[in-house]
Amino acid sequence: MTPGMCRRLLLVEDDPGNRMTLTMLLEDEGFTVVTADSCALAARLLNDAPRYDAVLLDSRLGDGDGRSLIPLVRARLPGAKLVLVTGWLNEEALCHAVDAVFQKGTHFDELLACLCRLLSPAPG
Known part of the structure; x- marks a missing residue:
């Protein structure tokens, strides 16, 4: 799968530097990124x-x-994949509510691999 394949993402990140960096990296991979800072x-x-x-x-x-x-993401976007991006280590309790938990500070290629895996069409 080509990483972005014209996939549209909502990036919710309040840190301007992280938001800008992630947006640029994701757009370079073909994603369309809409951002929210709050x-x-x-x-x-x-x-x-x-x-x-x-x-x-x-x-x-x-x-x-x-x-x-x-809950709002799940209600409004039932088919969307939800990745919780966190700097905290105790988010594993939320794994059942989200599709993936991604630790801040991890390399971008790992986030990209996670997104590609989540957004790949189901085999069949």
Whole structure:
């Protein structure tokens, strides 16, 4: 699979440097990236008739707990893949609510491999 294959992602990240870097790297791989820097903006984007193949959700945002958006993502985007991006080590408890937990500081190629695996068509 070509990594991006015109896949549309919502990146929810409040750190400007991380947001910019991830956006550029993902766009270089062919993804279309829409960004939100807060829970409030992410909620608005999710409620505005979204079409995203995946959501990369920072667990800690400046205006709240990014994990609080998990039910909204699941309700508005039932077919989308949800990746929780975290700097915390204790997020394994949320593994049942998301498709993957990605540790901040891990190399981008591992995130890309995770996204490609999640977004690959099911065999059959």
